[in-house]
Amino acid sequence: MILIDADVVTLSRLQFALTALYHFLFVPLTLGLVWILAIMESVYVMTGREVWKRMVQFWGVLFGINFAMGVATGVTMEFQFGMNWAYYSHYVGDIFGAPLAIEGLMAFFLEATLVGVFFMGWERISRIKHLLVTWFLALGTSLSALWILVANAWMQNPVGAAFNPETMRMEVTSFSAVLFNPVAQDKFVHTVSAGYVLGAMFVLSISAWYLLRGRNVDFAKRSMTVAASFGLAAALSVVVLGDESGYSVSLNQKMKMASIEAMWETEPAPAPFTLFGLPDMQQRTTHYALKIPWVMGLIGTRSLDQTMPGINELVDDAKGRIGNGIQAYDAMLMLRRDKDDAQAKATLAAHDQDLGYALLLKKYVDDPRRATPADIQKAADSTIPNVPVLFWSFRIMVACGFYFIALFALSFWKASKRTLDRQRGYLRLALWSLPLPWIAIELGWIVAEYGRQPWAIEGVLPTALGVSAVSTGQILTSLGGFLLFYTALAVVDAVLMLKFARKGPDGLGLWPPALATLPSDRP
Known part of the structure; x- marks a missing residue:
């Protein structure tokens, strides 16, 4: 008997994926743009030049619109943990809920207060105090992101927690281990750096649009100079920190790393990097693979002699862990009948790290202890995520990263030579590059989240077991409601951003042409 409604699981995943990816259209722009505001205001306070x-x-107006949309789309995600993922919330709520609650306090109290003072305080507090508000807003925004990433990193690498057979839940054993999870540290610096790239590209692209039309020239050139400098540093950081994040994946999520590489068989050390190929999940091979020797081994192991396991080897390892997990599952049930059973306690303690692998069998049988070898093979095979999606998402993301370095380096060089407005081809390139950071960021989240499947919590709780006891019709209704709501927000956001970007600082009365001739505003 199959206990899991596959349609409910699929629709629940689809709903959360759509809302999460949509929400993350706004978060990284907020992360990046606020630091550019802090840099610009610092220059204003130091120089006293009105243009700064x-x-x-002006950029604060666009930041405010984006911030509001980020809050509006983020609130709905909180409710989904109860509506669509009730068992997930019950099973790991003790760990996952704490950083989520702290993030809520950061976002809705600290950030919201600072945003209000930022917009309303220009004529009410001194320059220095307003500058401090802007810098604290930038810091608060990053801290808000930190707690979300701590929660997400625990899903990737569940440290500082253990299964309690009395409560039948995962419980915190060390909050400091959760907070200082090495995956959380890597994800945080990599994610915020990607946001900085997006913020810089946003300013660079819109400023290029003004220069193409001969509007707000001094204003746009100064903005592009800041964006080029900040963007180059951020783009370099993304690549370096992304490499460190990849190393963490190779340590904690070996199947995800093997799938990103479409590495079906274990390669001799050091493993090559597959630059191009066509992964085939049916035949478990990669056609037309073009490999670069040693690169993957150096990235994934930081050595020349350590091997990286392939997908097939990891599937065999999963079969062994499923067997151990069945013993843990049996011990857990015995403890429910007799909590003082010493033998059951010893067995569970020996195999509790593999209990989640036994739960993979729930998709195929009602009692994992009755699983056949065929059921175990199916469960082991289910640990393979969608290899082609991961393979290409990762490569497109990386290609974008190196493109950003090149574009910002060119922009920085042109800014240093004061030739930002000399070549219309360059300005068009900068303008049409605007969507690329969003594409790269969304692909990064697809790699992170899709690559974790079939796990909601890596090695602990299968995604299929985390859903609420709801019907397909109920999920379709809520999914339709979210799509309508988010589509309406998308239209509002697009209209507002385009409206104010087209008006520009001159259209908003922030930069009358007469101010451009003042001696204090010359470079």
Whole structure:
């Protein structure tokens, strides 16, 4: 008997994926743009030049629109943990709920207060105090992201927690281990750096649009100079920190790493990097593979002599862990009948790390202890995520990263030569590059989350077991409601951002042409 409604699981995953990916259209722009505002306002306070204040105010308007949309789309995600993922919330809520609650306090109290003072305080507090508000807003925004990433990193690498057979839940054993999870540290620096790239590209692209039309020239050139400098540093950081994040994946999520590489068989050390190929999940091979020797081994193991296991080897390892997990599952049930059973306690303690692998069998049989070898093979095979999706998502993301370095390096060089407005081809390139950071960021989340499947919590709780006891019709209704709501927000956001970007600082009265001739505003 199959206990899991596959349609409910699929629709629940689809709903959360759509809302999460949509929400993350706004988060990284907030992360990046607020630091550019802080840099610009610092220059204003140090120089007293009015143009820098007007730059902060104009880009601040676009920041405010984006911030509001980020909050609106983020609130709905919180409710989904109860509506669609009730058992997930019950099973790991003790661990996952704490950083989520702290993030809520950061976002809805600290950030919201600072945003209000940022917009309303220009004429009410001194320059220095307003600058401090802007810098604290930038810091608060990053801290808000930190707690979300701590929660997400625990899903990737569940440290500082253990299964309690009395409560039948995962419980915190060390909050400091959860907080200082090495995966959380790597994800945080990599994610915020990607947001910085997006913020820089946003300013660079819109400023290029003004230069193409001969509007707000001094304003746009200064904005592009800041964006080029900040963007180059951020783009270099993304690549370096992304490499460190990849190393963490190779340590903690070996199947995800093997799938990203479409590495079906274990390669001799050091493993090559597959630059191009066509992964085939049916035949478990990669056609037309073009490999670069040693690169993957150096990235994944930081050595020349350590091997990286292939997908087939990891499937065999999963079969062994499923067998151990069945013993843990049996011991757990015995403890429910007699909590003082010493033998059951010893067995569970020996194999509790593999209990989640036994739960993979719930998709095929009602009692994992009755699983046949065929059931165990199916469960082991289910640990393979969608290899082609991961393979290409990762490569497109990496290609975008190196493109950003090149574009920002060119922009920085042109800014240093004061030739930002000399070549219309360059300006068009900068303008049409605007969507690329969003594409790269969304692909990064697809790699992180899709690559973790079939796990909601890596090695602990299968995604299929985390869903609520709801019907397909109920999920379809909520999914339709979210799609309508988010589509409406998308239209509103697009209209507002385009409206204010087209008006520009001159259209908003922030940068009248007459101010451009003032001696204090010359470079």
